[in-house]
Amino acid sequence: MINNGISIENAAQMLLGADNILILCHKNPDGDTLGSAAALMYALKSRNKICAVLCQDKIPEKYDFLGIDVYENQFVPEFIVSVDVADQKLFGDDVMVYGENVDLCIDHHPSNTGYAKAVCCDGTLPAAAQLMYSVVAAMDVEIDRTIANCLYTGLMTDTGCFKFSSTTAETHIVAAELLRCGAEHNFISERFFMSRSKKTIELEKYALNTMEYYFDGRCAVIVLPKDVLEKVNAQPSDIDGISAIPRSIEGVDVGITIRQINDNTFKISVRTTECANASEIAQGLGGGGHTRAAGCEVICSLEGAKNAILREVETALCR
Ligand SMILES: [Mn+2]
Missing domain, CATH: 3.10.310.30 (Diaminopimelate Epimerase; Chain A, domain 1)
Known part of the structure; x- marks a missing residue:
């Protein structure tokens, strides 16, 4: 059980108080871990923070449009935040050196092991992106089309196009808000659901x-x-x-x-x-x-x- 849980507001404050931030994804990355990480990256950059995203595995080409800045030792991490990662095992051996020192974990898995110093986790949500939407808002960052596309990608992929039972009215409200902010829903669904290799x-x-x-x-x-x-x-x-x-x-x-x-x-x-x-x-x-x-x-x-x-x-x- 998680005993180091913190609120969305506290998570936002922790992020705003930090710099040189390393954002960690889980191995075999999916649309939720990458979309949430990318949204956080853009939000932090808009607040003039230095940050980049690290994933053990190469980011698949179909996520290129997210425009993720991959961490390549361009700064010394002072703060490490993981997104959509329930368990340290899911970082993969290659990034474990960072995975063992996570300051903040933002997640939606009920099975989260509480490995980070602080955990902002809502196990009732269908996607980490839905939680990230609230975190970004609490950081007082305006959600532009770029951030909206990132969050929408996470929301859409983790809910199977809003079909999974975990989808709620609130999920649709967040999705609607992202469309209002310019999310290109048709482009994203074509990419992930209407074509197969x-x-x-x-x-x-x-x-x-x-x-x-x-x-x-x-x-x-x-x-x-x-x-x-x-x-x-x-x-x-x-x-x-x-x-x-x-x-x-x-x-x-x-x-x-x-x-x-x-x-x-x-x-x-x-x-x-x-x-x-x-x-x-x-x-x-x-x-x-x-x-x-x-x-x-x-x-x-x-x-x-x-x-x-x-x-x-x-x-x-x-x-
Ligand atoms: Mn997820």
Whole structure:
């Protein structure tokens, strides 16, 4: 449990009182961690702060329009803020030297471990970007089109185009406000939801052909082996949407996607309907996340990974 929680106003004051600020994202970055980080970067710059964004992994090209300044030792960090990062493990080994000294964490994961000196976390929000909208406003920064596009990207990607159950009336109010500030919603949705790479389609073909059902069809499992990913030359951004496929099938309450990272390391993504808790399933194997979307990483054989997650799924479906 987090015992170093602070308010949005306090988070804004901490940021305004700091300079030479390093903004940290989680590894395998998504639209929420990058959009929130970019929005904070522009907000800080507008208040004449020196800052830059650091992520262990290369930022995928489709996020180029965010215009993120990547940290390349151009200053010595005096203040470190993480966005959308629930657990220190999610920084990745390469940036752990900073990840171990986070001054402020801005997040929306109920599973946040409280690793930072101060934590501004609202686990009821569907996206860190929704919280960042309030933080930026509390910093007395005017939300221009650039910041609006960054926040809208986070909001839209983490809510699956405002479709996930975590979306609330307040989410739509924030989205509407971002449109008023000039957010280019059609450009962003085209980019993230209305086009898929040919590599993604290749992976989907493989995934659908090899998908397996368990527990009377209530669980569907997709496996993406390393050799297939290599053959397609898939980038992380090509894999993003695939984990939504098994859960989208009629009658399936738990969708599992198992991706092979190396010989004996597997990344498992869990998606559920209201009939099961994804976070609980992932926590059973040392992971975490949200009620409907969560994940974990296991080190064992493929059969071992599959059996382990299916045991957790069975327990969850019996609850
Ligand atoms: Mn997020």
